[in-house]
Amino acid sequence: MFNNYLKIAVRNLLRNKVYSAINILGLAIGIASCILIFLYVQDELSYENHFSKSGRITRIVGEVIFEGHKDEFAVTPPALAPAVSRFSDIEAVTQFNRAGKQTIWYNNQTFTDEDLVFADSVFFKVFDYELLAGNPATALIAPHTIVLTEEMAEKIFGGVEQAMGEVLQFSRDSYTVTGVYRNLGHSHLNVSGLLSKATIDARTSAEERNTQWFNLNNYTYVLLQNEEQIASLQAQVDDLTQNHVNPWIKENKLNAQMKFIVQPLKDIHFDTRYMHSISSSGNISYVYIFGAVAVFLLLIASINYMNLATARSAKRAKEVGLRKVVGADRSQIIRQFLGESVLLTLIAVLLALALVQIFIPSFNNLTEKNFSSDFFLQWDFLLVILAIVLLVGVVAGSYPAFFLSGFKPADVLKSDKQPRGGSATLRRALVVLQFSISLIMIIGTIVVFTQMHFLKSADLGFNKEQVMVIDVPGGDSTLVQRLPVIKQKLLQNPNVLQVSNSYSIPAEPTNRTLLLMEQDGKMVEKTMDIIAVDYDFISLMGMEIKEGRNFSRDMKTDEKSGIIINEAAAKWLGWSEPIGKKVGTGENRVGDSSTRIIGVVKDFHMSSLHTDVQPLAITLAPESPGYLLARISPENQAATISFVEEQWRMFDQRHPMEYFFMDEFFDRQYRAEEKMLTVFGYFAGLTILIACLGLFGLASFTAEQRTKEIGIRKVLGSTTGNIVLLLSKDFALLVAIAIMLATPVAWYGMSQWLQDFAYRIDLSWWIFALAGLLALVIALATVSFQAVKAALLDPVKAIRTQ
Amino acid sequence: MSMQELIIDTQNLQKKYITDTVETTALAGVDLKIKRGEFVAIMGPSGCGKSTLLNILGMLDSPSSGSFKFLGQEVANVSERQRAKLRKENLGFVFQSFNLIDELTVEENIALPLAYLGFSKSETEKRTLQAMERMGIAHRRSHFPQQLSGGQQQRAAIARAVVSEPALILADEPTGNLDSVHGREVMQLLSELNDAGTTVVMVTHSPTDAEYAHRIVNLFDGQIVTENLNVKRHAAELL
Numbered sequence A: 001m002f003n004n005y006l007k008i009a010v011r012n013l014l015r016n017k018v019y020s021a022i023n024i025l026g027l028a029i030g031i032a033s034c035i036l037i038f039l040y041v042q043d044e045l046s047y048e049n050h051f052s053k054s055g056r057i058t059r060i061v062g063e064v065i066f067e068g069h070k071d072e073f074a075v076t077p078p079a080l081a082p083a084v085s086r087f088s089d090i091e092a093v094t095q096f097n098r099a100g101k102q103t104i105w106y107n108n109q110t111f112t113d114e115d116l117v118f119a120d121s122v123f124f125k126v127f128d129y130e131l132l133a134g135n136p137a138t139a140l141i142a143p144h145t146i147v148l149t150e151e152m153a154e155k156i157f158g159g160v161e162q163a164m165g166e167v168l169q170f171s172r173d174s175y176t177v178t179g180v181y182r183n184l185g186h187s188h189l190n191v192s193g194l195l196s197k198a199t200i201d202a203r204t205s206a207e208e209r210n211t212q213w214f215n216l217n218n219y220t221y222v223l224l225q226n227e228e229q230i231a232s233l234q235a236q237v238d239d240l241t242q243n244h245v246n247p248w249i250k251e252n253k254l255n256a257q258m259k260f261i262v263q264p265l266k267d268i269h270f271d272t273r274y275m276h277s278i279s280s281s282g283n284i285s286y287v288y289i290f291g292a293v294a295v296f297l298l299l300i301a302s303i304n305y306m307n308l309a310t311a312r313s314a315k316r317a318k319e320v321g322l323r324k325v326v327g328a329d330r331s332q333i334i335r336q337f338l339g340e341s342v343l344l345t346l347i348a349v350l351l352a353l354a355l356v357q358i359f360i361p362s363f364n365n366l367t368e369k370n371f372s373s374d375f376f377l378q379w380d381f382l383l384v385i386l387a388i389v390l391l392v393g394v395v396a397g398s399y400p401a402f403f404l405s406g407f408k409p410a411d412v413l414k415s416d417k418q419p420r421g422g423s424a425t426l427r428r429a430l431v432v433l434q435f436s437i438s439l440i441m442i443i444g445t446i447v448v449f450t451q452m453h454f455l456k457s458a459d460l461g462f463n464k465e466q467v468m469v470i471d472v473p474g475g476d477s478t479l480v481q482r483l484p485v486i487k488q489k490l491l492q493n494p495n496v497l498q499v500s501n502s503y504s505i506p507a508e509p510t511n512r513t514l515l516l517m518e519q520d521g522k523m524v525e526k527t528m529d530i531i532a533v534d535y536d537f538i539s540l541m542g543m544e545i546k547e548g549r550n551f552s553r554d555m556k557t558d559e560k561s562g563i564i565i566n567e568a569a570a571k572w573l574g575w576s577e578p579i580g581k582k583v584g585t586g587e588n589r590v591g592d593s594s595t596r597i598i599g600v601v602k603d604f605h606m607s608s609l610h611t612d613v614q615p616l617a618i619t620l621a622p623e624s625p626g627y628l629l630a631r632i633s634p635e636n637q638a639a640t641i642s643f644v645e646e647q648w649r650m651f652d653q654r655h656p657m658e659y660f661f662m663d664e665f666f667d668r669q670y671r672a673e674e675k676m677l678t679v680f681g682y683f684a685g686l687t688i689l690i691a692c693l694g695l696f697g698l699a700s701f702t703a704e705q706r707t708k709e710i711g712i713r714k715v716l717g718s719t720t721g722n723i724v725l726l727l728s729k730d731f732a733l734l735v736a737i738a739i740m741l742a743t744p745v746a747w748y749g750m751s752q753w754l755q756d757f758a759y760r761i762d763l764s765w766w767i768f769a770l771a772g773l774l775a776l777v778i779a780l781a782t783v784s785f786q787a788v789k790a791a792l793l794d795p796v797k798a799i800r801t802q
Numbered sequence B: 001m002s003m004q005e006l007i008i009d010t011q012n013l014q015k016k017y018i019t020d021t022v023e024t025t026a027l028a029g030v031d032l033k034i035k036r037g038e039f040v041a042i043m044g045p046s047g048c049g050k051s052t053l054l055n056i057l058g059m060l061d062s063p064s065s066g067s068f069k070f071l072g073q074e075v076a077n078v079s080e081r082q083r084a085k086l087r088k089e090n091l092g093f094v095f096q097s098f099n100l101i102d103e104l105t106v107e108e109n110i111a112l113p114l115a116y117l118g119f120s121k122s123e124t125e126k127r128t129l130q131a132m133e134r135m136g137i138a139h140r141r142s143h144f145p146q147q148l149s150g151g152q153q154q155r156a157a158i159a160r161a162v163v164s165e166p167a168l169i170l171a172d173e174p175t176g177n178l179d180s181v182h183g184r185e186v187m188q189l190l191s192e193l194n195d196a197g198t199t200v201v202m203v204t205h206s207p208t209d210a211e212y213a214h215r216i217v218n219l220f221d222g223q224i225v226t227e228n229l230n231v232k233r234h235a236a237e238l239l
């Protein structure tokens, strides 16, 4: 019997090549997208899984509430770890902090690395990386030791064995390699090597570290004795905050409240709230969006199968009747048709696997992941494939199966009466569903695209184009002292228009500081963002001074006692006449009575348009490390860049010049959205493609069914145009209904998405109109191909075929 | 097994079709008894309910009211699944328009009832071959129905009807789509089957075909108007 079913199924597939191709291709595209999305989702959810204790590891993060404004930090005070290690239920506490950008010399080679941390000797007890060399218990005990990742060891020394015991020279001191570990799997800890924390701890006293509660720079991780103790740890931390930390802060006259939050390790990857996080985080909404897209694609492809199978059911009705005549009961017929759809899905899966192989490199590019093509050797993947085959096969096959198996043989075997091909209303409803989903995707794409365009072309309050930004390595004071010299040299090239140096630039996290501000004659504590720049920064950036003046070389007092604020700060402080207002700065914040506001700069965006312009203070620090900026002319740009590189080499032989362009750097803040746009675009294209495949099949079915009617109409004088219109207007109506259904859903979804941006486009009607028009044109183009074919048929032949 | 055993026994069988606005009475109280081994021809003008009656007898359709006993069992009390079982174990069908499955070869078509009966592969092959040889179409076994002449298709259909050796064959105008030569061939085959003990109920328009039957039932407007014994056939049997 199985053989018989298989034969019928295969012969039907071969006999109806167009239908089979539509179904298989549509399903294959849907399944291939699903497989890729599954890989992505699985990868995103696999973070931290490789640590054997991952369920018991937690991170402690901090919240600082200051004047009703809450800041969330991934970093915590150095005193936290020692305090927590005295708690109960704790197995280990480790803390580490970022080493920042480092230049490393070994054997006449220079390397730079930003992903090193200073870690204590407990680190490997919590994070059980596999050590390829060295002893995890002792490797980080002594000062001036370093444990490297396998990649770093390969890069610098060419191997693990060669690395052990070697000495790496850093700007300030040197470190001996005492271990090499292997980085397996994904972790939010994107670290290239561990420097022994004992090295920097030797520079301060333990007393100082263990009492300091307002210096946020350490990451604190706690290994619990068992997974259930998170609540108990949180309670103990709350206790500590209430009884010790906040009283200490008050004692030190810091007008703030601190709170610590215990976070399971597995949550960290998707928690993007915390500032100064150790590595860029994932985004759980992308996991959801991708998952939904996968389900939609499969649904649309399954609908094609259902629609085409029922539309064609008249052709299969006789077979069903005959099988019943010779003794088949209904369940056997159902099984046969389900088997057929499962077989079709199976073929589609094979094609899908081939598609995945072809598209994995582009998908890797898109997602910045590194999937290999041997993924299908994993058992959990095979389970997913099996689930897809059964789910799609059964879901798509069940309606035709139940519908067809219900035919009464006495009805279908009458030669004069053929059953109509299933419920046309249901089929129409399903087409509307398909097009609604496609439209939502199209609208989404247009909205994201428009918003991206808006973000990139928005007036930032400064000119980000043509600004070359050169990294000035810290920790080398002679370099900074010689900055004026290189600035002079650079300006000798007519294509270097302006130069400046600055401690911070837009799109970099800014520092926050506590200032005393004059309000109603009193000095009031205020925390605000602060940047330090030189005389030329504001003019080079093309920022506009609204009131007062810029820093001036003629005013000797500016460096010590001049502050410029932005409009947002003036507004925030309630100053109608900001110029000349007193400001207290400095370590003890008593207020240097001579510091004054000298100017107000027009608001500009230090960070992306996700957020509003924050109140900002700008101080003058003409000799600060950080960045050297050069505004260059677009003419001969390549030559100008090599000129700058040449000058830099003469100026600093020790560090290779690293530079980037400010516009690219600023726009990188929209990388996640950029990626989403690409993904949305691709998947919108795929959904509409699959939906149109189905529409094509349905249109050809309708045209076929109405051949006789078309013939008669033509005999009676209908033009080809009339006929095309007749056949197309039904489908146009369906797309119109889909537009009405999709618009509110898309409007809601995209307004939610736009909430992420402080500056956003309006969802104006033209977006929806454009999407609708696009869908309509594509659908009509698909349908009219069949309609024209039918309309051009010789009417005499058309009548005779019935 | 007694020759007197009733294979079919209907009482006041009625069938009404209700479509949108019109109600059609296809059968208006039919009492029909058919004994095992009989050859019965049902005749009557087009639209008088012949096919309807035959479909109900074949359990392909159900009556609106009345009683239908098949082998002594009231069919109305039997589940759909049981009916499918009764059908595959006892009945063979032959239609005017042959009704072979286009996607299956002649041999596969004929083997189909055996597949639903769960026969082994070798048994299926053996029986299918026998049936094909008996109907003289073994040389066309791997052809598809569309590649055969009408007569060949009908012989294949009869082979399919008899392959499971059913007790009853129901034939609805089996010669209706055939020329007279092929028609006679088909009637001869049915007659031979009946001689071998199979009960045959056949709907026909043709008086010539009806000659092969023992008994002729005349239907008009859904009712049996006359029943005649076929003297010739009875005489032939007596010889």
Ligand SMILES: Nc1ncnc2c1ncn2[C@@H]1O[C@H](COP(=O)(O)OP(=O)(O)O)[C@@H](O)[C@H]1O
Residues within 6 Å of the ligand: A411, B017, B018, B019, B024, B025, B026, B045, B046, B047, B048, B049, B050, B051, B052, B053
């Ligand atoms: N499925 C049906 N729906 C409605 N009316 C039907 C149906 N099948 C048959 N009829 C009607 O029942 C009557 C008997 O039909 P049928 O048994 O096919 O006649 P015959 O086979 O004697 O030509 C006819 O009037 C026919 O129109």
Ligand SMILES: [Mg+2]
Residues within 6 Å of the ligand: B050, B051, B052
């Ligand atoms: Mg009839």
